[in-house]
Amino acid sequence: MANDSHMVRKGRGAASNGLSQRFDSIVREADGDWLDQRTADAGDDDADPDPLRTDVSLETPRSAITRNQSPDVPFDRSVNAYRGCEHGCVYCFARPTHAYLGLSPGRDFETKLTAKPAVPDLLRRELQRASYECRPMALGTNTDPYQPIERTYRITRMILEILDECHHPVTITTKSARVLDDLDLLARMAKRRLSAVMLSVTSLVPETARRMEPRASAPGRRLAAIRELSAAGVPVHVSVSPIVPAINDHEIEAILEAAAAAGASGAFSIVVRLPHEVAPLFREWLAVHYPDRAARVMNHLREMRGGKDNEARFFERYNPKGAYAATLKARFERKKRALGLGGNRLNLRTDLFDPSALSAQPRLL
Structure with missing residues (x-):
């Protein structure tokens, strides 16, 4: 695909909406438009001549906790607060x-969002069930x-607030300060x-970060967040x-x-995965932002995935398999050990959980 400048929209990642939808649409409760705000998080000070707006709809799910x-x-x-x-x-x-x-x-994923304001009250009720057994709750596993x-x-x-209330x-997991x-x-x-936090830092180069994660916090702000969390006693x-070969792998x-x-007290890393519609969107993004190395990136990824875009x-x-993957892993582990960035496991307590501390009164929205 040609490197068409009209496909690049400031503050947006996907170059298009990609393939057609695989599933029928569902009825959603409209809540009007939430206008784009050029915040410091975006690191985007230049106004887009034709900015895409962000639409937010409200959803009332049947449950708060998603079981994996x-x-x-x-x-x-x-628990996922947003889609x-x-x-x-x-x-x-x-x-x-x-x-x-x-x-x-594609672009719908980053411009047509869903918020779930009912989730906190649903969570409160689910945590009070006699059958509930406490294990660490993960936030940021989906979006x-x-x-x-x-x-x-x-x-x-x-x-x-609810989790704090009942211990x-x-x-x-987040990319945001x-x-x-x-x-x-x-x-x-x-x-x-x-509590424990994992902050994703994909690149230290602002331009690379902006291309990979247009509206996530700039690299310096993420490192500052790690510093403040650590200083406050939060394991981070x-x-x-x-890791994307030929894009940010040299920064490990x-x-x-x-x-x-x-x-930071620990470190983790994975090579980029391209499930379902992500693969064609990623190829399109490479053609727009990195046409000079698009073929090299995909060749490395296919080598790691047995000749496929995704495993x-x-x-x-x-x-991931192969010589290139082995080299990436060896570099990461060697540096991690040298810096004393211990294991990945977070030893959080579950014995303090007290559902009786939760009020039965739902929050007024």
Whole structure:
């Protein structure tokens, strides 16, 4: 595909809406438009001549807690405050889920979002069930809990307030320095070993970060967030993810060094995955932003995935194969050990959980 400048929209990741939707549309409750705001998080000071607006719809789910059955991920439950993500990372593995809404995993995923303001009250009720057994709750497993619309809806904040109230452990994965908005809660929970944060740092080069994650916090702000979280006693790990061959793989050591200097206590990394509609969107993005190395990127990825764009099998999907993958892993592990960025496991407490501390009175929205 030609490098057509009209396909590049400032502050957006996907170059188009990609393929047609795989599923029928569903009825959603409209809530009007939420106008784009050029925040410092976006790192985008130049006005787009024809900016795309962000539409937010409200959803009332039947439950708050999503149970995970995948045997190769380290959590069994999560809560998602939003569908879609305005950060606009073209490689986001959650993009295909937008097809369930009758929307495109392309630009729709980052411009047509869904907020779930009923989730906190649902969570409160579910945690009070006699059958509930406490395990760490994961936030940020699907879309980022601190994407820009969290400033308006504050659903993540309300979720954390409930977990803090009943002494329930939580882990957070994010690319946003906005996590510091809840530093008071996270620090208080950390004193009881109930909270931990993983911040993704994909590149230290602002231009690279802007292309990969248009509306996520700039690299310097993420490192500053690691520093503040660590200083407040919150265990924080760095995720050098995703690694994209010939795009950011040369930065592995530098990112680990910067994160360790900021106070990170652990590190994690995965190579980019391209499930379902993500693969053609990623190829399109490469053609627009990196036409000079698009073929090289895909050749490396296919080598790691047995000649395919993606590997979907459990335990294999997070373990790329081949010489190039082995080199990346060796570099990461060697630097991680040299910097003392310990293991990946977070030892959070579950024995303090007290559902009786939760009020039966629902929150007034």
